Amino acid sequence: MLRFFYFSSNYTQMNYLHNIGSYFLMIGEMFRKPTKWSVMKHLILKDVEDLIIGSIGIVAFISFFVGGVITIQTALNIDNPLIPKYLVGFATRQSVILEFAPTFISIIMAGKVGSFITSSIGTMRVTEQIDALEVMGINSVNYLVFPKTIALLLYPFVISIAMFLGIIGGMAACVFGGYATFEDYVIGIQTDFTPFHMAYAFIKTIVFAFLLATIPAFHGYYMKGGALEVGKASTTAFVWTSVAIILLNYILTQMLLS
Amino acid sequence: MIEVKNLHKSFEDIKILKGISTSFEKGKTNLIIGQSGSGKTVLLKCLLGLFDYQQGSIAYDQKLFSSLTANEKRILRSQIGMVFQGGALFDSLSIAENVMFPLKMFTKQSRSEMEDRVNSALKRVDLENAHHKMPSEASGGMQKRVAIARAIVNNPKYLFCDEPNSGLDPKTAIVIDNLIQEITKEFDIVTVINSHDMNSVMEIGEKILFLKDGLKAWEGSNDTIFKTDNEVVTDFVYSSNLFKKVRKMYLEDHD
Numbered sequence: 001m002l003r004f005f006y007f008s009s010n011y012t013q014m015n016y017l018h019n020i021g022s023y024f025l026m027i028g029e030m031f032r033k034p035t036k037w038s039v040m041k042h043l044i045l046k047d048v049e050d051l052i053i054g055s056i057g058i059v060a061f062i063s064f065f066v067g068g069v070i071t072i073q074t075a076l077n078i079d080n081p082l083i084p085k086y087l088v089g090f091a092t093r094q095s096v097i098l099e100f101a102p103t104f105i106s107i108i109m110a111g112k113v114g115s116f117i118t119s120s121i122g123t124m125r126v127t128e129q130i131d132a133l134e135v136m137g138i139n140s141v142n143y144l145v146f147p148k149t150i151a152l153l154l155y156p157f158v159i160s161i162a163m164f165l166g167i168i169g170g171m172a173a174c175v176f177g178g179y180a181t182f183e184d185y186v187i188g189i190q191t192d193f194t195p196f197h198m199a200y201a202f203i204k205t206i207v208f209a210f211l212l213a214t215i216p217a218f219h220g221y222y223m224k225g226g227a228l229e230v231g232k233a234s235t236t237a238f239v240w241t242s243v244a245i246i247l248l249n250y251i252l253t254q255m256l257l258s
Numbered sequence: 259m260i261e262v263k264n265l266h267k268s269f270e271d272i273k274i275l276k277g278i279s280t281s282f283e284k285g286k287t288n289l290i291i292g293q294s295g296s297g298k299t300v301l302l303k304c305l306l307g308l309f310d311y312q313q314g315s316i317a318y319d320q321k322l323f324s325s326l327t328a329n330e331k332r333i334l335r336s337q338i339g340m341v342f343q344g345g346a347l348f349d350s351l352s353i354a355e356n357v358m359f360p361l362k363m364f365t366k367q368s369r370s371e372m373e374d375r376v377n378s379a380l381k382r383v384d385l386e387n388a389h390h391k392m393p394s395e396a397s398g399g400m401q402k403r404v405a406i407a408r409a410i411v412n413n414p415k416y417l418f419c420d421e422p423n424s425g426l427d428p429k430t431a432i433v434i435d436n437l438i439q440e441i442t443k444e445f446d447i448v449t450v451i452n453s454h455d456m457n458s459v460m461e462i463g464e465k466i467l468f469l470k471d472g473l474k475a476w477e478g479s480n481d482t483i484f485k486t487d488n489e490v491v492t493d494f495v496y497s498s499n500l501f502k503k504v505r506k507m508y509l510e511d512h513d
Contacts, residue, residue, distance in 0.1 A: 033328075039362055046350070128346040135306050135418075136360060137335030 023218050030146050030214075033139040040147060047151035051113050055158055058112060059105055063096075063162040066104070067169030070095050075179035085180035089170070089188020094197075096166035102201045103249050105162045106208040109155075110241035114216035117148060118237040121220030122230040130221070145217040155209035156202050163201070200256045207252065208245050215241040259284055260305065260416065260448055265314035267300055274300045276472040277314070287439050287462045288450045292469035293494060298452045301469070302420055305450065306340065307331065318416070336364040339409030341419040341438075345401035347393040353404050354380070354389035360412040379407040383437060399430035403437070410441055417442065419451045423458055431455065435462050456501055459483065468494070484508045 034040070074091040121144055124130050133140040167189055174185045219237035223229055260282040267275040274297045282288040290298045303309040305316060307323060316323045318334060326334060340346075347356050354376050361372045380386055383403040393401060402422055409417055419438060423431040439462045442449040453459065459466060463480035468491050476491045483495060484505055496502045 036363060123349070127344055127349075128342045129348055131308060132340065132342060132346040132348075134308060135335065135338060135340045136363065137332045138363060 019218075022222060023214070026141055026145070026218055026221065027214060029139065029141040030149070031142070033142060034146070035138065035143050043143070043147035044150050047147045048154060050116065051148065051151050052154045052158060055109060055112060056161060058108070059158050059162050060165050062108060063101065063105065063165040064169035064172075066100060067092060067096055067166030068173030070100065070166070071170035071173045071179065072177060075174065075177070085184040086188035086191060088174055088180045089185040090191045091188075092170035092174075092185075093167055093189040093193075096170070097163055097197055097201050100166055101159050101162040102204040102208065103245065105159060106205070106212065106245050107242050109158075109208075109212055110216075110238050110245060113152075113212055114237050114241045115234040117213065117216040118220040118223075118234040119230055121145075121217055122223045122233050125221065125223055126226055126230060141221065144221065145214065148217060149210065149213040152209040152213045153206075155212070156205045159201070159205045200252075203256065204249060204252050207248055211241055211244050211248070215244060259319060260450070261315075261317045261320075262301075262305070263315045263317075265301070265304060265311055265316065267297075267304055267309060267311045274472050275304070275311070278469070278472075278474050279314075280467050280474060280477060282448050282450050283465060284448050285443060285446045286449070286464040287442050288448070288465040288467070289459060289463045290450065290452045290467045290469060291454055291459055291463075291494075292475075293454070296469040297472040298454075298469055299420065302418060302450065302452045306338065306418060307335070336360070336412065337415040339412070339414035339417045341402065341405045341409050341417070341422050343421045343424055345393070345398075345405040347401055347404055347408070349393055351393075352389065353385070353391050353393065353396065356393065356404055357407045357411050359408065364412060375411055376407075379411040380404075382410070382441070383407045398425050399427075399434070402426065402430075402434055406434070406437060406441070410445065413445065415447055417447050417449045419449070419453075421452055421454070423453065423455045428457065431457060432461065438462065456495060456498075459495065460504075470494075484512075 035043075071088055071092045074095075075088045078085075078087060121130075124144070130140050130144070133143055171182070171185050171189075174180050175182050180188075216234075216237040219233045219240070220230075223233040262281070263279050265275050265278040266273070278297075278301060290301060292298050300309060304311050321330075321334075323331075323334075347353075348359065351359065354373075357376045357379050358372050361367060361375055365372070367375070376389075377386075380388065383406050385400065385403055385407065388396065388400065388404070393404070396404065406419075406422075409419075417438070422434050422438060426434065435458050438449060438451065441447070451458065451462075460480050460483075463483070466476075466478055466480065466483060467474060468476040470490055476486065476488045478486060483491065486492065496505050
């Protein structure tokens with residue numbers, strides 16, 4: 001029995017290592033033998049529409065209301081009269097810029113954009129469309145994954161909107177909820193502003209954008225089976241993209257802020 | 259001509275192809291037939307370069323595929339047209355854009371030149387009014403015809419078809435068979451069809467390769483298949499009563 005567990009655990013570790021190796025090989029392949037620019041530019045524009053513009057609505061909605069919730073929870077936890085009211089705005093700004101917009105929104109995007117990428121590439125695998133590209137002599141990884149990676153370079157734009165609307169949502173909740181005045185909130189969001197925090201947030205965002213494009217694409221590209229497996233691959237892609245985002249969030253925070 | 263010599267292909271410990279040697283001739287419809295799991299699709303994918311093989315060789319017009327440089331392989335692949343079992347049309351592109359795809363990728367033609375080529379390819383498969391339809395709006399037969407149009411639009415030297423009749427009604431299947439045969443003659447190309455449709459075997463099988471358990475069990479044509487006494491072939495081809503009667507009538511007529 002022990003022997004079985006030893007071998008099965010070794011097998012699992014080998015499988016993880018194999019997948020990690022295949023992932024980096026796929027990334028190398030993505031930059032090899034590029035597709036004609038006249039074709040590639042249309043693919044990039046289409047992916048910008050699907051991945052970036054198509055995500056703005058849900059990101060705006062979530063950011064506005066979560067910003068409001070952060071404000072309400074902060075205000076309700078400040079019951080000491082000696083603590084100035086403007087701290088509500090300060091806490092909201094810090095939470096939104098440092099963590100909520102870059103990380104929380106990226107986890108949501110792993111669900112929305114990630115599952116879209118996995119299922120669209122996975123369906124192309126199942127219906128032999130990727131084989132058709134390969135038979136024609138086209139580098140299918142470059143054709144499918146590269147435009148998504150380039151399109152997601154605009155992801156910081158989505159995160160900027162999330163930051164702005166999170167703070168606006170907090171302001172609306174603060175003022176209309178009567179937790180602090182508009183002036184207090186504005187003073188709060190201007191207090192001790194550190195420009196590097198914005199740089200930190202956008203460095204994280206760029207790294208997460210790369211993960212959002214490539215991990216789901218990897219799970220879609222290398223999937224085997226039929227329609228049921230496309231669904232399973234989407235779920236697996238979401239889990240692994242989230243895990244990678246959370247781990248790299250920790251590592252980057254340790255490197256950049258400590 | 260495509261020549262295959264002593265081709266071996268395994269997946270881990272499972273041997274799929276066990277030393278296949280054959281040739282596929284120009285201007286003829288070459289059929290690979292056999293039961294499910296006999297290695298037809300694996301052979302086709304080896305020919306296309308989608309699978310690597312462990313032993314043997316494949317030569318396109320006397321040039322060994324394995325010795326071609328990356329650029330030579332790219333040029334060769336631009337001369338290959340492929341019709342996949344399900345069509346493999348790109349869902350996000352219209353029918354006209356699907357057919358135009360190889361031209362966009364491999365030629366430097368102007369938009370109007372490409373449109374002319376697309377129009378003539380779609381006309382060749384009787385789909386003159388389907389340019390703006392999406393693949394999801396097309397029937398199974400239409401999708402197969404679009405796939406054929408896409409495969410021939412760049413004037414290929416080699417045409418591969420993986421079960422072009424699967425899922426089609428008998429009448430549409432005959433239309434597709436005849437279309438492939440006409441295109442083979444018209445463009446004088448090497449056509450290799452993977453099939454287990456017996457109507458196709460009888461109608462267009464100018465050269466037939468019969469596989470069983472990864473081995474070449476028989477080779478011949480739609481004429482000689484009636485006369486063969488190879489039990490493996492007769493068991494498979496004449497498994498239905500209808501084909502048994504057809505064979506009996508043929509042999510009586512030719513005695």
